[in-house]
Amino acid sequence: xxxxxxRHDPRxxxxxxxxxxxxxxxxxxxxxxTVTALDGVTLGLARGTFTAVMGPSGSGKSTLLQCAAGLERxxxxxxxxxxxxxxxxxxxxxxxxxxGRVGFVFQQYNxxxxxxxxxxxxxxxxxxxxxxxxxxATEILTAVxxxxxxxxxxxxxxxxxxxxxxxxxxxxxEPRVIFADEPTGALDTRSARDVLALxxxxxxxxxxxxxMVTHDPVAASWADSVLFLADGRLxxxxxxxxxxxxxxxxxxxxxxxxxxx
Amino acid sequence: xxVLALRSVRQRPGRFLATLLSAFLGAAIVMAFNSLHDTAGxxxxxxxxxxxxxxxxxxxxxxxxLLVFFAVASTLTVNVRQRAAELELLRCSGAxxxxxxxxxxxxxxxxxxxxxxxxxLPAVLxxxxxxxxxxxxxxxxxxxxHSFGAVALSSGVGVTLVASAGAALLAxxxxxxxxxxxxxxxxxLAWAALAAGxxxxxxxxxxxxxxxxxxxxxxxxxxLLSVGFALLAPRLLSxxxxxxxxxxxxxxxxxxxxxxxxxxxxxxxxxxxLFTAVSTATLTMQAVESDEVAASGMVKSVDAKTLExxxxxxxxxxxxxxxxxxxxxxxxxTTYRGREFGQQRLAGAxxxxxxxxxxxxxxxLTVVGLLFGTLAALAGxxxxxxxxxxxxxxxxxxxxxxxxxxxxxxxTVGTSLFTARRVLRIPAVRAVGAxx
Numbered sequence: 001x002x003x004x005x006x007r008h009d010p011r012x013x014x015x016x017x018x019x020x021x022x023x024x025x026x027x028x029x030x031x032x033x034t035v036t037a038l039d040g041v042t043l044g045l046a047r048g049t050f051t052a053v054m055g056p057s058g059s060g061k062s063t064l065l066q067c068a069a070g071l072e073r074x075x076x077x078x079x080x081x082x083x084x085x086x087x088x089x090x091x092x093x094x095x096x097x098x099x100g101r102v103g104f105v106f107q108q109y110n111x112x113x114x115x116x117x118x119x120x121x122x123x124x125x126x127x128x129x130x131x132x133x134x135x136x137a138t139e140i141l142t143a144v145x146x147x148x149x150x151x152x153x154x155x156x157x158x159x160x161x162x163x164x165x166x167x168x169x170x171x172x173x174e175p176r177v178i179f180a181d182e183p184t185g186a187l188d189t190r191s192a193r194d195v196l197a198l199x200x201x202x203x204x205x206x207x208x209x210x211x212m213v214t215h216d217p218v219a220a221s222w223a224d225s226v227l228f229l230a231d232g233r234l235x236x237x238x239x240x241x242x243x244x245x246x247x248x249x250x251x252x253x254x255x256x257x258x259x260x261x
Numbered sequence: 262x263x264v265l266a267l268r269s270v271r272q273r274p275g276r277f278l279a280t281l282l283s284a285f286l287g288a289a290i291v292m293a294f295n296s297l298h299d300t301a302g303x304x305x306x307x308x309x310x311x312x313x314x315x316x317x318x319x320x321x322x323x324x325x326x327l328l329v330f331f332a333v334a335s336t337l338t339v340n341v342r343q344r345a346a347e348l349e350l351l352r353c354s355g356a357x358x359x360x361x362x363x364x365x366x367x368x369x370x371x372x373x374x375x376x377x378x379x380x381x382l383p384a385v386l387x388x389x390x391x392x393x394x395x396x397x398x399x400x401x402x403x404x405x406x407h408s409f410g411a412v413a414l415s416s417g418v419g420v421t422l423v424a425s426a427g428a429a430l431l432a433x434x435x436x437x438x439x440x441x442x443x444x445x446x447x448x449x450l451a452w453a454a455l456a457a458g459x460x461x462x463x464x465x466x467x468x469x470x471x472x473x474x475x476x477x478x479x480x481x482x483x484x485l486l487s488v489g490f491a492l493l494a495p496r497l498l499s500x501x502x503x504x505x506x507x508x509x510x511x512x513x514x515x516x517x518x519x520x521x522x523x524x525x526x527x528x529x530x531x532x533x534x535l536f537t538a539v540s541t542a543t544l545t546m547q548a549v550e551s552d553e554v555a556a557s558g559m560v561k562s563v564d565a566k567t568l569e570x571x572x573x574x575x576x577x578x579x580x581x582x583x584x585x586x587x588x589x590x591x592x593x594x595t596t597y598r599g600r601e602f603g604q605q606r607l608a609g610a611x612x613x614x615x616x617x618x619x620x621x622x623x624x625x626l627t628v629v630g631l632l633f634g635t636l637a638a639l640a641g642x643x644x645x646x647x648x649x650x651x652x653x654x655x656x657x658x659x660x661x662x663x664x665x666x667x668x669x670x671x672x673t674v675g676t677s678l679f680t681a682r683r684v685l686r687i688p689a690v691r692a693v694g695a696x697x
Contacts, residue, residue: 066690071607071688071689071690072688072690091606091611091612092611092612092613095606095609095610095611095612096611098609099609104607106607106693108693108694110603110604110607110608110693111604112601112604112605112608113521113601114517114518114520114521114522115514115517119517120608123514123608123609124608124609126510126513126514127510127605127608127609127610127611127614128609129510169608173609
C-alpha cells in the first residue's frame with residue numbers, strides 16, 4: 001500500500017520534507033555472494049532544494065536514487081516521498097503515485113524512439129489519463145530550447161537535445177521531486193551546462209526538489225548541497241559546494257574507512 | 262569457424278529452439294511423405310495404390326520443401342537479428358564476412374542435422390499412419406506394407422540441409438544489407454502475384470460444376486492473391502494505421518508504435534495473411550465439395566478421396582508451420598522490446614498499461630491480417646461456389662472462418678501478451694539498463 005499520511009492528493013499542498021529515508025538497506029545477489037549497496041542510510045531533504053549525491057563507482061548512489069524513487073524496493077527501512085510512504089506497494093500503485101509526484105531524468109534519456117519530441121513530452125500525462133495541455137507542453141519545450149523541434153524523432157536529435165526533451169517530460173507533469181541519474185554523464189561540457197541550468201531553474205523558479213546522482217564534481221557544484229556516499233553509507237555533506245572542494249573531498253573519501261572489511 | 266559455430270550452438274541451445282523445431286517438423290513431414298515413394302516402389306504394389314501414393318508424395322513433398330525453407334529462414338532471420346551485436350563484435354575482432362557467413366551457415370546445418378535425426382522416428386510412424394489412412398478409405402490396397410527407405414531418408418536430409426543453408430544465407434543478407442534495394446522488386450512481384458491470382462480465380466468460371474479440376478484454379482487463385490497481399494503487407498499496414506485513431510493511452514501508444522514499426526511487423530502480418538487465406542479457402546471449398554457429393558448421392562472416386570485427404574493434410578501442415586513462425590517471430594520481437602517497455606514504465610505506464618499497448622498492437626495486426634487473408638480466400642471461394650452450387654457464399658464458410666480466426670487471434674495476441682508478461686517481470690530500471 002502507498003500509505004498516505006493525510007490523504008495526499010497530488011494537487012494538495014506539498015509536504016515540507018520532499019524526501020525522507022530512514023535506515024534504508026538494500027543488497028543484491030544470492031545468499032552466497034551478497035553485495036550490500038545501501039547500508040542503513042538515513043537522510044531528509046527539504047522542499048525546493050537541489051541536492052547532488054556523489055561517491056565512487058559502487059558506492060550505492062544509483063541504488064539510493066532508485067530506492068528513493070520507488071523504482072527498486074529496499075530490503076528494509078522507510079522511504080517517504082512528499083510525505084507519502086512508498087514501502088510495500090505493488091508496481092501499479094507505485095507507478096500511479098510516481099506519475100503524479102515524481103519526474104525522472106536518466107543518463108540514457110529513455111525517450112521512446114517511436115514518439116516525436118512533443119509526443120514524448122506529453123506521454124506521462126496521457127498515461128495518467130490527465131488532460132493534455134498542448135500549449136503548456138509547447139511552452140515547456142520552448143523554454144528548454146526545443147520549440148522548433150516538436151515533430152522530430154529522438155534519433156534526429158543530439159544527446160544534449162534529447163536530455164532537454166527528457167527534462168521537459170519530467171517537468172510537464174509538475175512533479176514535486178525530480179530524480180536525475182547522471183543526467184550529464186553522456187554529454188559534452190556545453191550541453192551539460194544547459195541541462196544543469198535547467199535543473200537549477202526547476203528548483204529556483206518552479207519550486208521543485210531535485211535529487212541528482214553524479215560522479216562529476218563540476219555537475220555537483222551546481223547543487224545547493226552535496227551528499228557523499230561510500231560503501232553504501234553516508235560519508236558527509238557539503239553545503240554551497242565548489243567543484244574543487246568537491247573533488248578534494250571525493251579524493252579523500254576512502255581515507256578514514258576501516259581497512260580490510 | 263566451425264568450432265566457433267558448434268560452441269555457439271552448444272552454449273545457447275535455447276536460441277536455436279525455434280529453428281530446430283522448424284527443421285524437425287519440416288524433416289518429419291518431408292520424410293513421412295517421401296516414404297510413400299519407397300512404399301510405392303516396393304515389389305507387389307498394384308498400379309492404383311502406387312499412383313495414389315506417388316501423387317500424395319509429390320504434392321506434399323513440394324509444399325514441404327518450400328515450407329521448410331520459409332520456416333527455417335524466418336526463425337534464422339530472427340536469430341541473426343538478435344545476435345547483431347555479437348556478429349558486429351566478431352567483425353571488429355577481425356572476422357571476414359566470409360568467415361561470419363560460414364559460421365552462421367555451419368550453425369544452421371548443425372541444427373538441421375540434429376532436427377533431421379530426431380525426425381526419423383516420427384517420420385516412420387507418420388508414414389505408417391498415412392498408408393493406414395489411405396487403406397481405410399480404400400485408396401490403397403490393404404496388402405501394401407509401409408516401407409521407409411532410401412528416398413525418404415535422402416530427401417529428408419537433403420531438403421532440410423539445403424533449405425537450412427539457403428535460409429541462413431538469406432537471413433544474413435537480410436540483416437546485413439537491409440531491405441531498401443528489394444522494395445521495388447518486391448512490389449513488382451506483389452502485383453504479379455495479385456494479377457495471376459485474379460486470373461486464376463476468374464478462370465474458375467470456364468469450368469463446369471463436375472470438372473475434376475474445378476477446385477484447383479480458385480485454390481491457386483486464393484493462394485496467389487494472399488501471397489500478393491502478404492508481399493504488400495508493410496504498405497497495407499501503414500495504410501490502415503494512417504486512418505486509425507484509438508482512444509486511451511494504451512491505444513494511442515499502440516497505434517504510434519505500429520506506425521513506426523510497420524516494416525518490422527510485416528513478417529508477422531505476412532504469416533497471418535497466408536495462414537488465413539490458405540486455410541479458409543481450402544477448408545471451405547473442400548467442405549462444399551464433400552457436401553455436394555454427399556447430396557448428389559454419388560460415391561466418391563479414389564482421386565476425389567485422395568484430393569480430400571491431401572487438402573486436409575496440406576492445410577494441417579501449413580497451419581502448423583505458420584503457427585511456429587508466428588509464435589517465434591512474435592516471441593522474439595516482444596522479448597527484444599524489454600528496454601522499450603522499461604522506458605514506458607519509467608515514463609509512468611503501469612504494467613497493465615504496457616500489456617494494454619501490446620494487446621492492442623496484437624489485435625490490430627490480427628484484424629488487418631484476417632481482413633486481407635479473408636479477402637484473398639473469398640476471391641477463390643465465391644467463384645467456386647457459384648460454379649459448383651448455386652449460392653454465392655457457402656454456409657460452411659462461417660464455421661471454418663470462425664475457427665481460423667480464433668486460432669490466428671489466439672496465436673498472435675496470446676503469444677504477445679504471454680511474452681510481454683514475462684518481460685515485465687524484470688524491474689524497469691534494470692530492463693532499461695540491460696541492453697543500453
